[in-house]
Amino acid sequence: MRIAPLAAAVTALFVASSTAAETSPDAHSEQVVIVECGHFVDVVHGKLLGETTIVARGDRIEKVVSGKVDTKAYMPAPNSRASLRYYPMPDRTCMPGLIDSHTHLTSQMSKSSYSDQFRLNPADYAIESTVYARRTLLAGFTTVRNVGDSNNESIALRNAVNKGLVPGPRIFSAGQFIGTTGGHADPTDGYRWDLQGDPTPKDGIINSPEDAWKAVRQHYKDGADLIKIMPSGGVLDESSSADNPQMTIAEIQAVVAAAHDYGFTVAAHAHGAEGIRRAIVGGVDSIEHGTFMNDEDMKLMKEHGTWYVPTIIAGQFVMGKAKEGWYPPQVARKALEVGPIIMGTAGKAYKAGVKIAFGTDAGVYPHGENAREFEYMVEAGMPPMFTIQAATLHAAQLLKHDKDFGSIEAGKFADVVAVPGNPLDDIKLMQKVDFVMKAGVVYEAGGKPVETALDN
Ligand SMILES: [Zn+2]
Numbered sequence: 001m002r003i004a005p006l007a008a009a010v011t012a013l014f015v016a017s018s019t020a021a022e023t024s025p026d027a028h029s030e031q032v033v034i035v036e037c038g039h040f041v042d043v044v045h046g047k048l049l050g051e052t053t054i055v056a057r058g059d060r061i062e063k064v065v066s067g068k069v070d071t072k073a074y075m076p077a078p079n080s081r082a083s084l085r086y087y088p089m090p091d092r093t094c095m096p097g098l099i100d101s102h103t104h105l106t107s108q109m110s111k112s113s114y115s116d117q118f119r120l121n122p123a124d125y126a127i128e129s130t131v132y133a134r135r136t137l138l139a140g141f142t143t144v145r146n147v148g149d150s151n152n153e154s155i156a157l158r159n160a161v162n163k164g165l166v167p168g169p170r171i172f173s174a175g176q177f178i179g180t181t182g183g184h185a186d187p188t189d190g191y192r193w194d195l196q197g198d199p200t201p202k203d204g205i206i207n208s209p210e211d212a213w214k215a216v217r218q219h220y221k222d223g224a225d226l227i228k229i230m231p232s233g234g235v236l237d238e239s240s241s242a243d244n245p246q247m248t249i250a251e252i253q254a255v256v257a258a259a260h261d262y263g264f265t266v267a268a269h270a271h272g273a274e275g276i277r278r279a280i281v282g283g284v285d286s287i288e289h290g291t292f293m294n295d296e297d298m299k300l301m302k303e304h305g306t307w308y309v310p311t312i313i314a315g316q317f318v319m320g321k322a323k324e325g326w327y328p329p330q331v332a333r334k335a336l337e338v339g340p341i342i343m344g345t346a347g348k349a350y351k352a353g354v355k356i357a358f359g360t361d362a363g364v365y366p367h368g369e370n371a372r373e374f375e376y377m378v379e380a381g382m383p384p385m386f387t388i389q390a391a392t393l394h395a396a397q398l399l400k401h402d403k404d405f406g407s408i409e410a411g412k413f414a415d416v417v418a419v420p421g422n423p424l425d426d427i428k429l430m431q432k433v434d435f436v437m438k439a440g441v442v443y444e445a446g447g448k449p450v451e452t453a454l455d456n
Contacts, residue, residue, distance in 0.1 A: 030082035032057050032074050033440055035416055037094035040064075041423075043393045044407050046385050048424055054094065056414030059439035063410050087445060089418055089435060095388060096408050097142025097415025097438055098430075099395035100370050101309045102267075102288055102359030105129045105136065105146050105171070106153040109236070109364055111326050114190075122151040129157045133168025134454065135368030138444050140417040140433030143170040145359070145399060147228040147267050147288065148177035150187060155223050167443060167454045170413075172225040172399055174267065176204040178215050178255065179230030182239055183246035184269060190238025190328070209254035216258035227259045227266045229284070232275025235318055235334045236327070236364065242334040243272030243292055252282025265400060267309070271338055273297055280306050286398055288359065290349065291315070291341045298352040307398045308346075308354045312376035313369075314361030315342035347380035356382070357398040358391035374423075374430040384424045414440040 033056040040052035053069050055062045076082035106129040107113070136144060146154040158171035179185025185204050188196040199205035201215040216227055231252055233241040252268075259266045268279035271291040279287060280300045286307040287293070293301075293308075301308060319339025322332040350356060360373045377387040396406025405413045418435035434447035443453045 030058070030076075030080070031440060032062075032076075032082065032084045033414065033437065033442060034069060034071055034074060034084070034086045035094060035418075035435075035437065036068055036086075036088045036090070037092055037418060038090045039093040039422065040408075041093060041095035041385075041388055043096060043389045044409070046389065048093075048385075048422070051090075052094065054408060054414070054416055056416075056437070056440045059413060059441075061408060061410050061412050061414045064408055085442065087435065087442070092418035092420060092435060093422055093429075094408070094416055094418045094435075095423075096392040096406060097413075097417055097436070098140045098371070098391045098433075099143040099145075099358065099399070099406065100136070100141045100169075100360055100362060100391070101145045101147075101286070101357045101395045101398055102311050102361050103136065103144040103146050103367075103370075104148060104154075104361070104363030105132050105144065105157060105168075105367065106149040107363050108132060108367055109321075109326070114238075114328060122153055125150070126153040126156055129153055130160070130166040130168070132363070132367035133157060133161060133166060133171075136362065136370065137167055137169050137438065138433075138436060138449060139368045139370055140419075140430075140436055141169050141370055142415040142417070142436065142438040143395075143399070143405060144172070144362075145226065145267070145395075146171055146173045147226075147269075148174050148185070150176065152176060152222050152224075158225075159223075170405075170438065172401075173223075174226050174228035175219050175222050175224035177228050177230060177269075178204045178206060178212075178219075180207055180246050180251070181205055184230040184232070184234030184237050184239070186237070186239075206251060206255075209250050212251050212254035213258045216255055216262065216264070219264070220262045224264070227255060227264045228269065229255055229266060229279070230269045231279045231282075232270040232272040233334075234269060234271065235338050236331055238328055238330055240330060242338050243275065245272060245275040245278060247275075247278065249278045249282050252278055252284065256283040265398075280304050286357065289314070289338075289342060289361075290345055291338050293345050293349065295352075298349055298354050301349075301354050302352070305355065307357050307394075308349050309357050309359035309398075310342060310346035310349070310377070310380075311359050311361040311373075312343045312346055312380060313373045314364040315339040316376060317365035343376060343380045346377065347382070350380065350382050350386070355394065356386075356390050357395040358387065359395070369431075371430040371433065374427045378427045384427045387427065388423065388430075413438075
């Protein structure tokens, strides 16, 4: 990522810089960013702290101190390639970069989505995804787990973000969905017979444990980071049931065994109680949506240490749009059946002590509105601090990357966001993120995009 040192003043006091930072491959490691926060959410101890200063060097956090630091001590030597940026934010509350554990960055549902799939090519979705990635980052989400696309566009997007070609969150991609014939992952559900073809493991469609191994290995070959399966019906496909079981335990176990060979975690979309039970017993890492999760499922999740990613906002959104006529009749019926239930399930799971990671199903609703989920989680009965921990520390644990991010501590990636005021008093402030730093690069300050960081 090219950094033009002088242009990023924004609301920050730009202290000092140098020549040629943008041409030196090492320039980034010589950049220091000092972020002075009026308050600080300590997600590790679940506490709101007072004035705290974060010093980032290169892409990592060098130190976190109570109060201020002497900025003069960080002034680069004259003519050095190093630079220093200073962001005094006395009225802001800082916290770790947010993590959405359930996004679909390569599409966004609209009234025309069902016919678009006959008009748009993978390249169209890939280009759209760069816009959604930017919106997601500027909303404060510095990391996402992208749990499924149609043609591995999210793997290409991840690579483009990693190369610094497009701004976006750090992406962990599941590549294509994996499911069974006629199920939630089948790309030809609802097509007339002569257009259906017969999707195979290469398309993410499996019908035996042997197929499961092949599909996971194909994902390894494609460059995925994790696996997403569909052990129960879903809402937005054109089949009849949102909750019937759609994979056998043997198929799920085969996916999990194959995934473990390649160091992948497994996320399981599941609405129905039986699909959820099979996924937990089969060894998946997380249950997504979990709408009709029963007491037995919750008990099993605690026993197996399975994470729950509720996606309440998706339920609320599809319920609203079903009434506005966005979906084909069969989809609308399922949306009205599933939508209202998720919030209650999330509240029950929280009370039962199930591990919860923040996730939203972004793409089902407009990208960039991810932080509305915080409000729904609080409405479901979760304390505001818990919701922020779910979107930082817990989501990083689910990704098995809590050594690298999820909290603001020395040695971790310098992922920091800030909101005006105290989000523990008013959780809606999470929708007002106006400072975003990812890996030591500031993308937004004073509520304005930092164009030098966004523009290549
Ligand atoms: Zn989803």
